[in-house]
Every structure is written in C-alpha cells, then in structure tokens.
Amino acid sequence: MTRERTPHQASVTDTVELLGLVAQLEDSAFDRHAADAANAPDAEGRLLHSRFAAQSVERRDRVLSRVTELGGDPVAAIAPYNTVLDDFDVRTQPSTWWERLLKGYVGAGVSDDFCRLAARNLDPVSRALVLDVLDDAAQAEMSVRSLENACAQDEVLTARLALWGRRVVGESLQIVQRLLVNHPGLARLMTHAEHQGPVAETDGQPALPVVEPATPAAPGKVLNELTAEHTRRMSRLKFTA
Amino acid sequence: MTRERTPHQASVTDTVELLGLVAQLEDSAFDRHAADAANAPDAEGRLLHSRFAAQSVERRDRVLSRVTELGGDPVAAIAPYNTVLDDFDVRTQPSTWWERLLKGYVGAGVSDDFCRLAARNLDPVSRALVLDVLDDAAQAEMSVRSLENACAQDEVLTARLALWGRRVVGESLQIVQRLLVNHPGLARLMTHAEHQGPVAETDGQPALPVVEPATPAAPGKVLNELTAEHTRRMSRLKFTA
Structure with missing residues (x-):
C-alpha cells in the first residue's frame, strides 16, 4: 500500500479542478474591474x-x-467554468x-470564502497560493469605505442596497450549490x-487529517458557513444581511 | 543668462503634456485589450x-x-485627453x-510613432521611459502573425482588410492633426x-541640439513620416496601404 499523500490531501485531479475555478473567478474579476474602470464616477x-483588473490577470496567471x-x-482547467457566472450576471x-460595487463585494466575498474552504486539503503549495491570491483585503476595504461614505447621509440608498445585497447573496449561494452538483472534485x-472548523479559523497551517466520511456531506453546512461570513461582511456596512 | 537645459530640451510643462497623452493612450489600450479579451475567438x-490589458495598466502607471x-x-495630466479617441472609436x-485586430495594429502604430517623434527632445529619463513603454513589438508581432494566417488563403478577407486599414489610418491621422491644433505643447x-532625422533612426541617444525655428512647422512633414511608417507596417502584412 502506498501512502504518498497525507490522508485527505486532495488528489491532483481535484486540486486542478479547484485551481481552474479560482483562475476563472480571477478572470471574471478582470472583466468586472475593467467594467468598473469604464463606469467609475x-x-x-x-x-x-x-489596477484591480491588472492584479486579477496576474493572480489568474499565477x-x-x-x-x-x-x-x-x-486552458482545459479553466474551460469547465467559462460560463459559471453567466446566469448570476444576468440576474444581478x-x-x-x-x-x-456592492455586487463585487458580496459576490467575490462568497466565492472567495467557498474557494478558501475547498482549499483546506490541498497540498501546502497550492493551498498557500489560493489563500494568497484570494486575500484581497485592499479591494474589500475600498468597497466598504466608498459604500459607507455614500450611505452615511442617505437612508433610502442604505435600504435599497441592503435589499440588493440580499439578492446578490441569494444568487451567489445558488451558484455554489450548482458548482457542488456539477463538479464532483469540488464536492x-x-x-x-466540512469536517474541520469554520472558515474564519484558517490560519495557513496544514489541516489535520480527519476520518473520511462514508458519504458526501450535504452542502447545508457549507451554505450556513458562507451565509455567516456574508452576514459578518454586511455588518461592516451596517446593513441588515 | 541661465542655460539649465540643453537647447531644445523640452520644458517640464510640454513634457508633462506628452506624458499625459502617452498615459491616456495606454489607458485606452487597456480598454481595447479588455474588449479584445472578451471578444477573442x-x-x-x-x-x-x-495580459496585454494588464501590461497597459502597468505602463500607464509608470x-x-x-x-x-x-x-x-x-489625473490632471491625463484629463485633457480623456475623450481624445472617442470620435475615432465611433468612426472605426x-x-x-x-x-x-487590424485596428489595434494600425491605430497604435500611428499613435506610438507620433509619441516617439514628440519624445525626441524630452529629458533623457522621460524619453527613455516613453520609448520603453511604447516598445510593444510582441503585440505587433502577434497581430501580424494572426492576420497573416487569416489572410493566407482568403483573398476576399485580404482585400477587405486592406480597405479597412486605409480607413483606420485616415482616421488616425486626423486625430494627430487635432492633437497638434489643440495641444500647443505637443505642437x-x-x-x-521635425528638424531631426526620420523616426526610424531613433536609437535612444540624446538628440543633437538644433537651431530653433522661427515659426512652428506645419504638420505636413509629421504626417508624411507617420504615413511612411504606416506603409512599412502594412507591407509586413502584404497589404497595399
């Protein structure tokens, strides 16, 4: 019997399946930031x-x-995800x-959390890369600051954006469910x-090996965790998520 | 009498006027490459x-x-050129x-040549920067290769693109004329x-000081030179410019 990887270190196939998703999300972020640049006030x-658009290209390529x-x-790794955000973009x-701005903050928040969760059992190099690439605190900070300034004196805008945030997170969580159904490696x-702690505790250390469950877990726990993270993000904006 | 700069080294004001144009052209190139990425077959x-889009951002920022x-x-340097390509884009x-692809090759070719010509009397640091930023041989090479492949077996396409190239260069040269009228520093x-050799001889050495002309030159010589460079570029494609 060979024991070439730690119990539960992801297979290379599954790792590439996640890396393809992360690359596609950065590629989509490039489009989004390019449109943001064109629409910036x-x-x-x-x-x-x-600059955010250029960073996304660099991250995707890494x-x-x-x-x-x-x-x-x-190209083969990224291809299965080419249309992954099409429905989401049409609906939002x-x-x-x-x-x-809020769509970017909420949507990228959910998808980044999803990838961070999925990355826990990757080999250390791949995991560190995914966590580094998804660490876009500067962008989130900028969005929060701009939205706070805009909402500070404007209750109508605040109420509208709170509604909008709920819509965006609902659509984002649907994407997550579809990803888990259509991409067995991600599931x-x-x-x-799921058999480890909450996403917020990720600290860059290798995950502890756990006992492999007999059946794939239902995505309920993942969705709960993503929703909790979303609520935390929205509370930074003083919106009701 | 102070002689703080070489005769004909451009003033800082004129230098910034050109740098603003170069930055705006790179900014427009970012948009163009982003659209190219979205439309790539x-x-x-x-x-x-x-990747070209990301490079343009990096060049603009330098x-x-x-x-x-x-x-x-x-921001003030780039602002006067915000709409410089709007008419051009509507017409082409x-x-x-x-x-x-051909529009990018022809349009960027003309605007880059224009900036290279105008950069001759900048201080050495600014001039070297402009020449370096505009040195996008890789992009031109890629365009030429793709267009050659597409045209190799297709005379109808070749004839259509030759016509298209003439339209794009005509519109490009109109932009140049408008730039010289509206931006005295560029003029x-x-x-x-104009009192130096042709653009192709630029070799990165400081230009020799020349006698200042009594009146601004008509743009005829500039346009001739830009046209000659365009013809050379089109001949790489075996089109008739």
Missing part, C-alpha cells in the same frame, strides 16, 4: 479599478502556472455604481473541509 | 489579450509616476475580430522633432 476611480506545475493544462445587473474537497 | 486569445516625479499631477467600429515638441 471619476478619474481616480478609473485608475484604481483598472494559479494557471500552478496548474502547469501539477501537470495540468491551464447593477443599475447604479453603488449596486455595482469532494468540500466534504473533507 | 478562443481561450488562448482571451488569456493573451487580458508614465504617471514620471509625471509625479516632475512635479505634475497624474470593427465588425469582425480581424478588423478589431512645440513636434516642431523641434
């Missing part, structure tokens, strides 16, 4: 969002390099700059992750 | 063009850093991927540059 906003290192094909067309990674 | 093309070093304000809406830089 002032020149400073334009410069800032185009993830794709890891796919290559693992013997995978970058922002009608104002603030809706656009396996999540099943293992 | 395959995943490889999408990856490639989004130019804006130089503006700051020279005591200028980056590509209807196919190949028209899109001054060009007047000095």
Whole structure:
C-alpha cells in the first residue's frame, strides 16, 4: 500500500479542478474591474479599478502556472467554468455604481470564502497560493469605505442596497450549490473541509487529517458557513444581511 | 543668462503634456485589450489579450509616476485627453475580430510613432521611459502573425482588410492633426522633432541640439513620416496601404 499523500490531501485531479475555478473567478474579476474602470464616477476611480483588473490577470496567471506545475493544462482547467457566472450576471445587473460595487463585494466575498474552504486539503503549495491570491483585503476595504461614505447621509440608498445585497447573496449561494452538483472534485474537497472548523479559523497551517466520511456531506453546512461570513461582511456596512 | 537645459530640451510643462497623452493612450489600450479579451475567438486569445490589458495598466502607471516625479499631477495630466479617441472609436467600429485586430495594429502604430517623434527632445529619463513603454513589438508581432494566417488563403478577407486599414489610418491621422491644433505643447515638441532625422533612426541617444525655428512647422512633414511608417507596417502584412 502506498501512502504518498497525507490522508485527505486532495488528489491532483481535484486540486486542478479547484485551481481552474479560482483562475476563472480571477478572470471574471478582470472583466468586472475593467467594467468598473469604464463606469467609475471619476478619474481616480478609473485608475484604481483598472489596477484591480491588472492584479486579477496576474493572480489568474499565477494559479494557471500552478496548474502547469501539477501537470495540468491551464486552458482545459479553466474551460469547465467559462460560463459559471453567466446566469448570476444576468440576474444581478447593477443599475447604479453603488449596486455595482456592492455586487463585487458580496459576490467575490462568497466565492472567495467557498474557494478558501475547498482549499483546506490541498497540498501546502497550492493551498498557500489560493489563500494568497484570494486575500484581497485592499479591494474589500475600498468597497466598504466608498459604500459607507455614500450611505452615511442617505437612508433610502442604505435600504435599497441592503435589499440588493440580499439578492446578490441569494444568487451567489445558488451558484455554489450548482458548482457542488456539477463538479464532483469540488464536492469532494468540500466534504473533507466540512469536517474541520469554520472558515474564519484558517490560519495557513496544514489541516489535520480527519476520518473520511462514508458519504458526501450535504452542502447545508457549507451554505450556513458562507451565509455567516456574508452576514459578518454586511455588518461592516451596517446593513441588515 | 541661465542655460539649465540643453537647447531644445523640452520644458517640464510640454513634457508633462506628452506624458499625459502617452498615459491616456495606454489607458485606452487597456480598454481595447479588455474588449479584445472578451471578444477573442478562443481561450488562448482571451488569456493573451487580458495580459496585454494588464501590461497597459502597468505602463500607464509608470508614465504617471514620471509625471509625479516632475512635479505634475497624474489625473490632471491625463484629463485633457480623456475623450481624445472617442470620435475615432465611433468612426472605426470593427465588425469582425480581424478588423478589431487590424485596428489595434494600425491605430497604435500611428499613435506610438507620433509619441516617439514628440519624445525626441524630452529629458533623457522621460524619453527613455516613453520609448520603453511604447516598445510593444510582441503585440505587433502577434497581430501580424494572426492576420497573416487569416489572410493566407482568403483573398476576399485580404482585400477587405486592406480597405479597412486605409480607413483606420485616415482616421488616425486626423486625430494627430487635432492633437497638434489643440495641444500647443505637443505642437512645440513636434516642431523641434521635425528638424531631426526620420523616426526610424531613433536609437535612444540624446538628440543633437538644433537651431530653433522661427515659426512652428506645419504638420505636413509629421504626417508624411507617420504615413511612411504606416506603409512599412502594412507591407509586413502584404497589404497595399
């Protein structure tokens, strides 16, 4: 019997399945930031969002390099996710700059948390890369600051955006459910992750090996955890999630 | 009498006027490459063009850093050119991927040549930066290769694209004329540059001081030179410019 990996360290196939998703999310973030740059209300906003777009390309390419290192094909890894956000984007067309910003904050928050959870049992190099790539505190900080300023004196806007945030998170969680149904590798990674602590405790240390469950876990726990993280994010905005 | 700069080294004001244009052109290139990425016929093309988009952001920001070093304000430097390509874009809406690629090749070719010409009398640091930023041989090479492949077996496409190239260069040269009318600093830089050799001889060495002309030169010589460079570029594609 070979024991080449720690119990529950993800297989290379499953790892590449997650890396493909992370790369696609960064690729979609590039589109989103490019549109943000085009729609930014002032020149400073334009410069800032185009920089975020450039960062997303760099992050995507770092993830794709890891796919290559693992013997995978970058284009093949990203391809299954090409249309993953299409429905989401159709259902959450922002009608104002603030809706656009909040959509990014909420949507990226959920998808990043999902990937962080799924990344727990990757090999240490892949896991560190995913956590590093998804660590976009600067962008979240900027969104929070802008939205807070806009909402400070405007209760109507605050109420509207709170509603909008609920809509965006609802659609985001539907994507998560569809991902788990359509991508068995992601479901396996999540099943293992579910047997560990909450996402907020991720500290960059290798996860402890756990006993493999007999059946894949239902996504209920994942969704609860993602919802809790979302509520925490919205409370930074003093919205009711 | 002070002689703090070489005769005909551009003033800081004129330098910032050109750097603002270069930054805006890179900013527009970001938009163009982002749209190219969204329209690319395959995943490889999408990856490639989004990388070009990221490069444009990085180049724009290097130019804006130089503006700051020279005591200028980056946003103020770029602002006068915000709409410089709007008319051009309305008049040259590509209807196919190949028209899109050729538009980039021709349009960026003309605007880059214009900036290279105007950069001749900048201080050595600014000039080296402009020449480095505009040195996008890789992008031009990619465009030429793709267009050659597409045209190799297709005389109808070749004929159509040759026509399209003439339209794009005509509109590009109109932009150049408008720039020289509306931006006195650019006109001054060009007047000095006209008294030197052709653009192709630029070799990174400081330009020799020349006698200042009594009146600003007509843009005829500039346009001739830009047209000659365009013809050379089109001949790489075996089109008749």
